[in-house]
Amino acid sequence: QSALTQPRSVSGSPGQSVTISCTGGSSDVGGYNSVSWYHQQPGKAPKLLIYDVSKRPSGVPNRFSGSKSGNTASLTVSGLQAEDEADYYCCSSAGSNTFVFGTGTKVTVL
Amino acid sequence: QVQLVESGGGLVKPGGSLRLSCVASGFTFSDYYMSWIRQTPGKGLEWVSSISSSGNTISYADSVKGRFTISRDNAKKSLCLQMDSLGAEDTADYHCVRGGRANFGFWGLGTPVTVSS
Numbered sequence: 001q002s003a004l005t006q007p008r009s010v011s012g013s014p015g016q017s018v019t020i021s022c023t024g025g026s027s028d029v030g031g032y033n034s035v036s037w038y039h040q041q042p043g044k045a046p047k048l049l050i051y052d053v054s055k056r057p058s059g060v061p062n063r064f065s066g067s068k069s070g071n072t073a074s075l076t077v078s079g080l081q082a083e084d085e086a087d088y089y090c091c092s093s094a095g096s097n098t099f100v101f102g103t104g105t106k107v108t109v110l
Numbered sequence: 111q112v113q114l115v116e117s118g119g120g121l122v123k124p125g126g127s128l129r130l131s132c133v134a135s136g137f138t139f140s141d142y143y144m145s146w147i148r149q150t151p152g153k154g155l156e157w158v159s160s161i162s163s164s165g166n167t168i169s170y171a172d173s174v175k176g177r178f179t180i181s182r183d184n185a186k187k188s189l190c191l192q193m194d195s196l197g198a199e200d201t202a203d204y205h206c207v208r209g210g211r212a213n214f215g216f217w218g219l220g221t222p223v224t225v226s227s
Contacts (some may be wrong), residue, residue: 025204036212045218046205046218048214091157091214093211093212097169097210104155
């Protein structure tokens with residue numbers, strides 16, 4: 001159950017788009033359509049943004065979108081806003097009802 | 111509104127035990143998978159354990175298997191995590207989370223656990 005690989009940090013100006021990658025293997029990301037994304041603002045609990053690769057829970061803006069290709073999942077944040085500055089984590093099923101998180105990415109709004 | 115409130119964290123010596131609890135409100139507890147996920151500044155998020163809505167299906171991370179036990183009481187809307195044989199590597203904030211199957215929809219703020227002599 002090794003952590004999924006995410007870039008340590010990404011940045012963008014307000015209004016721009018940023019994409020965060022999440023790379024695993026065939027036993028996790030590549031093997032299941034159960035990838036989710038979370039963001040965590042300072043001092044707060046993580047919040048679900050995307051589940052099942054590309055589905056958004058009620059209340060999550062459509063600026064957040066998810067996709068997957070092979071062993072890599074991606075989260076795109078469009079129209080970057082100041083409040084999007086946070087830590088972002090991916091998560092994938094890893095078989096036998098187990099799960100693995102990504103290493104986390106800090107998004108900075110310039 | 112949905113609320114998950116954890117308790118039971120604290121300072122414990124290596125080899126010791128702790129029992130974490132989580133009380134849920136604002137939703138039908140017995141309808142949902144529940145999970146424990148821990149977080150450390152250095153290692154980020156780590157899934158620990160999940161339990162199905164009925165309690166019949168349970169899974170653990172390899173790092174805690176054989177040492178931690180998850181349980182739930184649907185009548186009391188509560189989730190527990192019994193942690194035994196604790197080591198320094200178990201030091202973390204432990205979040206009670208509604209959901210499973212890589213769809214962790216709502217998180218509590220967490221309770222801190224520190225394992226140190």
